[in-house]
Amino acid sequence: MPATPTLRRRMAHLLAWPLLTVLVLSAVYDYVQALQRAQDDQDRALARVAIALASRLDVDADDGQADDFGLHLTRTVAALQRAEPLDRLAFFVRRVGGQVLGGDPGLARWVQASPQDRAVFADASFDGQPWRVTSYAHESSLGQLQILVAETTHRRERQSRRLMLDTLVPNVLLVLLALGGVLAGVRLAMRPLDVVSRRIAARAADDLGPVPLAGLPGELAPFAGTINQLLDRVREAAAHQQAFLSNAAHQLRTPLAGIQTQLELAERDAPPALRERLAQVRLALQRLARSTHQMLALARSGPQAVQQxxxxxxxxxxxxxxxxxxxxxxxxxxxxxxxxxxxxxxxxxxxxxxxxxxxxxxxxxxxxxxxxxxxxxxxxxxxxxxxxxxxxxxxxxxxxxxxxxxxxxxxxxxxxxxxxxxxxxxxxxxxxxxxxxxxxxxxxxxxxxxxxxxxxxx
CATH class of the missing domain: 3.30.565.10 (Histidine kinase-like ATPase, C-terminal domain)
Known part of the structure; x- marks a missing residue:
């Protein structure tokens, strides 16, 4: 038969599992929110690069027809690249009519329509790597421009891993501390019951005194009171049993002794042919008397007697x-x-x-x-x-x-x-x-x- 779970274990499970579920959900929520904030910050940084290119276009609008216009934009992106060397930056700029002003033409397919001076973001795959791209529409003296800036996602992935560790480790520690607190609280809450159990277990088999109620929590007092009522009934039954055994020993011993005496007298006066039979009856009666006395003694001395x-x-x-x-x-x-x-x-x-x-x-x-x-x-x-x-x-x-x-x-x-x-x-x-x-x-x-x-x- 499978072991019945203890009350301590049941309380620990009832408290620990809901708490563990809440903490896990909280950890997941914290991670998702932190990751979303980090991605929003990185998207804003990428959008600022696109705005920086638009500002450069406004400054160099008088050179918009020059052959080195694309070179100026490349130098601007290269300067911005030095601020974050872990990821690679790429750009593409064209007029709405289709004239390419600079950048990598391979990025043209990732340009998205966007509101004026508003950045739109998307994920893309380019040169075998994942990229984060932003499209930015800007009105300048050169006309309506479409600016696309792309960045590899190495820094984003590294930050995601760091955020996972930053949220996972504290939450794991919090879970362990919470579970430890639950177990300690259950142990403290069950201590009065343990004290009562040890007191009852330490008693002798024949100790039927009442369980002390002093110091017991209110929830245990009715239980201990019920045990005391049961002990009272057992003590009363044991007293009746002992009285019966004592009376039985006395009532049996007296007639058996009388019969034995009469047999001895009859044996002395009996003819030789009957004397041997009477002797056998007397010996059997002696064995019966001793066996009866021993059984009564065993009943009074054994654990079934209960009374001390x-x-x-x-x-x-x-x-x-x-x-x-x-x-x-x-x-x-x-x-x-x-x-x-x-x-x-x-x-x-x-x-x-x-x-x-x-x-x-x-x-x-x-x-x-x-x-x-x-x-x-x-x-x-x-x-x-x-x-x-x-x-x-x-x-x-x-x-x-x-x-x-x-x-x-x-x-x-x-x-x-x-x-x-x-x-x-x-x-x-x-x-x-x-x-x-x-x-x-x-x-x-x-x-x-x-x-x-x-x-x-x-």
Missing amino acids: EALEPVDLAALLEGAANDWLDAALASGVELHFDATPVQVRGSPWLLREALANLIHNALQHAPPGSAVQVSCGPERAGAQLAVQDQGPGIPADERERVLERFYQRPGRQGGSGLGLSIVHEVARRHGARLVLADTTAGPGLRVSLHFPSQA
Whole structure:
């Protein structure tokens, strides 16, 4: 699916393209107007040459029949030529009756009828070059004269190129500055939205507090208010969910414990043939109770719970002492030695979630450790914060499966009897506390070491 354009990009396009169009049209207009003015100035200069020739004719009218009359006109044009050596000047003068008084007869075909003492202009091609010609009608003592002056267009072309550069460069700079101003203005205008986005993105998944409205522009305030209303509804739904989970845990735990007690009594009083079946039912009920408890714990610890657990200073050493009392009987029943190495250290977290994570780690270790082996539970400070670890002497977990065992309900091939939720719960608890969960081999012999590394509280 193509990416949706951002609001910043849409605003930049909506502002930049009309502005760019206006600036381009302005540049074209400036160039055309400047070129037209330059051509008008050059045409007037060419017309002044024709007028200068007419004035020369008036001065030399007494020599109008002399053989050197054309030579005088040629010298006059040559003198005018020195003022602009880049272009070539040519002329042609004749009486209306047709008598040629001087100049290049090849220009005769470009003579145009013009009002008295008014110059008329045209473009022509002569000697393989483009020319600009002007026809000028003049009444003198020699009679009605037609004067034509032609000039090559090299200077005009050079001036056209110079005008293009003179108008193009400033307008390009103006376009760049305008586009830069538009982008900067859009960026500044969108800065409050960026601030709100960063604040929301920086929140934890379970932070459902309202978005601050102070300092927001009027256009963003309704949007932020709508988000706050949605957060209120989500927070209320999360509170109902947590209440349901707590009630469900309590309501399920009580009857399951009662059923288990009744089964134990019935198993003790039952005849031998029925006692084995009752034992199997009791073990299945224990697995059901643990699975139910784990699923409720996972629901409360995972991101779907949404509601933030209260964080407080937790002494990991005290947490291990409580676990020793809870799991000593289970370790003795499994024939596994349970060792605790508790160095006082505090982390900031949820006591309930940390107890649940530790209980799942000890349960997994006791379940997979062979009889006669040992399970080591330890805690203490480390350079980057604090750690909590449980190490067993069981078969361990291959490195290529250590990511998968963190998935919910995943069980390794050949392993039965568990729910596949223990390490998932530990993983969620670690995530909620900003801790790093590490599964590694033991330093001596077979086994698995699962450790939680908590960040420093400084």
